[in-house]
Each structure stands twice: as structure tokens, then as C-alpha cells.
Amino acid sequence: MKISTKGRYGLRMMIDIAMNQQEGPVSVRDIARRQSLSDKYLEQIITQANRAGLLKSIRGAGGGYQLSRDAKDISVGDVLRAMEGSLSPVACVQELAGETAPCQNSGECATYELWRDIKAAVDAVVDNRSLQDMIDNYTRKNGDREEVAKEENCACSI
Amino acid sequence: MKISTKGRYGLRMMIDIAMNQQEGPVSVRDIARRQSLSDKYLEQIITQANRAGLLKSIRGAGGGYQLSRDAKDISVGDVLRAMEGSLSPVACVQELAGETAPCQNSGECATYELWRDIKAAVDAVVDNRSLQDMIDNYTRKNGDREEVAKEENCACSI
DNA sequence: ATAAATCATACTAAAGTAATAGGAAAGGTT
DNA sequence: AACCTTTCCTATTACTTTAGTATGATTTAT
Numbered sequence: 001m002k003i004s005t006k007g008r009y010g011l012r013m014m015i016d017i018a019m020n021q022q023e024g025p026v027s028v029r030d031i032a033r034r035q036s037l038s039d040k041y042l043e044q045i046i047t048q049a050n051r052a053g054l055l056k057s058i059r060g061a062g063g064g065y066q067l068s069r070d071a072k073d074i075s076v077g078d079v080l081r082a083m084e085g086s087l088s089p090v091a092c093v094q095e096l097a098g099e100t101a102p103c104q105n106s107g108e109c110a111t112y113e114l115w116r117d118i119k120a121a122v123d124a125v126v127d128n129r130s131l132q133d134m135i136d137n138y139t140r141k142n143g144d145r146e147e148v149a150k151e152e153n154c155a156c157s158i
Numbered sequence: 159m160k161i162s163t164k165g166r167y168g169l170r171m172m173i174d175i176a177m178n179q180q181e182g183p184v185s186v187r188d189i190a191r192r193q194s195l196s197d198k199y200l201e202q203i204i205t206q207a208n209r210a211g212l213l214k215s216i217r218g219a220g221g222g223y224q225l226s227r228d229a230k231d232i233s234v235g236d237v238l239r240a241m242e243g244s245l246s247p248v249a250c251v252q253e254l255a256g257e258t259a260p261c262q263n264s265g266e267c268a269t270y271e272l273w274r275d276i277k278a279a280v281d282a283v284v285d286n287r288s289l290q291d292m293i294d295n296y297t298r299k300n301g302d303r304e305e306v307a308k309e310e311n312c313a314c315s316i
Numbered sequence: 317a318t319a320a321a322t323c324a325t326a327c328t329a330a331a332g333t334a335a336t337a338g339g340a341a342a343g344g345t346t
Numbered sequence: 347a348a349c350c351t352t353t354c355c356t357a358t359t360a361c362t363t364t365a366g367t368a369t370g371a372t373t374t375a376t
Contacts, residue, residue, distance in 0.1 A: 046322095047324085057321095137271060142266055164333085186353080219342090
């Protein structure tokens with residue numbers, strides 16, 4: 001039941017872009033430096049977010065990435081699903097074309113409702129929190145401080 | 159964010175024991191037959207549940223396992239945590255001696271509250287559902303039918 | 317031209333998952 | 347006492363996923 005590095009790094013990356021895109025597109029290199037992540041690994045991650053439609057890319061020198069929508073219109077769920085795939089705990093409760101598709105056995109199954117409810121509980125949290133909310137939370141906690149000590153291997157550090 | 163086979167099989171196993179322990183201890187072999195699982199793999203899983211204190215074992219011929227407590231006093235959370243370890247989505251929000259221990263960075267962290275809230279949402283579901291609730295749900299859906307068609311590779315099938 | 321950047325794909329090492337295997341120990345039955 | 351059933355214990359293996367590295371092509375501003 002863990003979120004992988006792709007999901008965690010991907011979320012840090014998206015927040016980083018949201019916070020730094022005011023003066024033009026943000027490059028992979030800059031994000032990697034700020035977040036202490038591998039350039040090349042981050043490149044894979046950003047490609048995935050880009051293909052999921054969460055970013056706009058500008059190629060060539062001076063290029064980089066920007067959010068495709070306003071930070072308040074991109075949810076944490078959008079980001080995590082782009083990186084992790086479905087957040088469902090089991091295959092029997094998968095979304096199919098945006099809708100939750102129960103498995104064929106669900107009519108007799110003892111545990112179907114359990115998995116469905118776990119999925120719903122996770123979805124409720126991640127879908128009601130936008131990148132803007134994450135930034136607001138950050139600035140509320142840190143004021144306008146630019147640099148923040150980063151714990152090594154800390155999933156939440158940004 | 160998936161529950162592994164250990165968690166899924168373990169839960170099916172515990173429900174199976176709860177439903178079949180009236181006439182004495184339930185053997186690994188019988189559970190494996192009923193649930194279409196590998197004897198040897200199930201043995202590992204049941205050992206883990208036993209060591210977590212969820213079962214009582216009776217050795218020797220005619221032996222097997224029984225729940226250590228009443229089915230209504232064993233939660234789905236007890237079972238899943240015994241099999242999966244913590245249900246926290248990240249290491250920063252791990253329980254330590256029963257309490258949720260935030261990581262040292264949590265005071266400045268943009269995402270700490272997110273992970274904490276996901277964990278809390280999952281915990282709320284699994285801790286408020288007992289094995290007895292699972293059985294009740296099953297019998298409500300199936301009546302007293304003994305045999306139920308089992309979907310291959312279905313996480314919820316029991 | 318050159319440098320800075322995205323884009324694309326292939327490869328690899330390490331870890332975790334899902335089993336399989338073989339036997340020792342305990343306890344009931346004959 | 348011999349035998350069978352069952353839990354208990356540990357090691358091994360095959361497979362998959364994760365996390366990252368490597369190489370190079372393409373695009374574009376200066």
C-alpha cells in the first residue's frame with residue numbers, strides 16, 4: 001500500500017513547477033537541482049505527467065514546462081494517478097473510462113464493498129486537494145522562506 | 159498503492175476460518191482447497207497471522223487454526239496490517255508503537271498533511287469493519303448458499 | 317554554429333512479490 | 347510402537363516491479 005517514488009517525486013515536481021513558473025517555463029534541470037533528484041529519472045517522470053496532459057512543454061533553449069491548467073484546477077489525485085495509475089487497492093475496483101467498474105463477481109463477493117470503500121476514501125482525499133492547496137499549506141507553514149532544509153529520502157520534503 | 163496477494167489471501171483466509179471453525183480447528187489444507195490457493199503459500203500467510211496473535215494453533219492430527227478472538231473483535235485493519243505492515247502510503251507517516259509518528263520534517267513539509275490524511279482515511283475504513291461484518295455482508299448477499307462460483311484471480315472472491 | 321533544452325528508447329541493478337521445496341516436531345489413532 | 351496428519355521452520359527460486367543510468371536525436375533561442 002505504498003506510493004512509489006514516481007508518485008512522490010512527481011508530486012514534488014508539480015508543486016515545484018507551480019511555485020516557479022511565474023518567470024517562464026521551468027526546466028527539468030532546475031527542478032532536479034532544487035529537489036535533489038536525478039535529472040534523468042525526473043525526465044521520465046515529467047514525460048509521464050506531460051503525456052497525461054498536466055503540463056505544457058516548450059522545447060529548445062530557454063524551454064521547459066508549465067502547468068497546463070491553473071494550480072487550483074489540478075488535483076493531487078490527477079498527479080498521483082498520472083504517476084501511479086489507479087489508486088484502487090485491488091484490480092476488482094478499477095476505474096474504466098473514468099467510472100468505477102466493479103468486477104463480475106461483485107454480486108456474491110464478501111470483500112467487494114471493502115475495496116470499493118477504501119478506494120472511495122483515498123479518492124475523496126486526493127481529489128479534494130489541489131496543487132494550489134499544497135502551495136498554500138507550504139507558505140502558511142514556512143512564510144516566504146526561500147530555502148528549506150530537506151530531509152534525505154523524505155517523501156514529503158519540498 | 160496495491161494490496162498484495164498476502165493481504166488479499168490473508169483476509170480471505172481469516173474469513174474462511176471465521177466461517178468454518180464451529181466444528182473445531184480449521185486446517186491449512188482445507189482452507190487452501192476451499193479458496194483455491196497453494197497450500198504452501200497459505201502456510202506462510204497463516205504463520206504470519208498466527209505470529210501477529212490473530213489465531214490460535216492446535217498442532218498434530220486433527221489440528222488446525224481458530225480465531226484468537228471473536229470475529230467481531232478482529233478488524234480488517236488488524237488482518238491487513240499483519241500481512242502488509244503499515245497501511246501508510248509513505249514512510250513519513252508511520253505508526254511507531256501504535257501511534258502515528260510524523261517525520262522530523264513535518265513542520266515545514268508541503269505534503270505531510272496529505273499523507274497523514276490518506277492514512278487516516280484508509281485506517282477509518284479498515285478499523286471500522288470486523289470479520290463478522292464481512293461474514294454478515296457475505297450471507298446477506300448469498301443467503302445460506304454453501305458453494306459460490308469463484309472468479310479466477312479475483313481479489314474479493316470468497 | 318552553438319548551447320540549452322525536450323523527446324525517445326534501451327538497458328541494468330536491486331528489491332520485492334509470489335510462490336515452491338524439503339523436512340523437523342507435535343499429537344492423535346490404531 | 348508405528349503411522350498419519352498436521353503445524354512449524356527455513357531455504358531456494360522465478361518473476362515482476364522499482365528506481366535509476368545511458369545514449370543519442372530533435373527543437374529552438376542566441
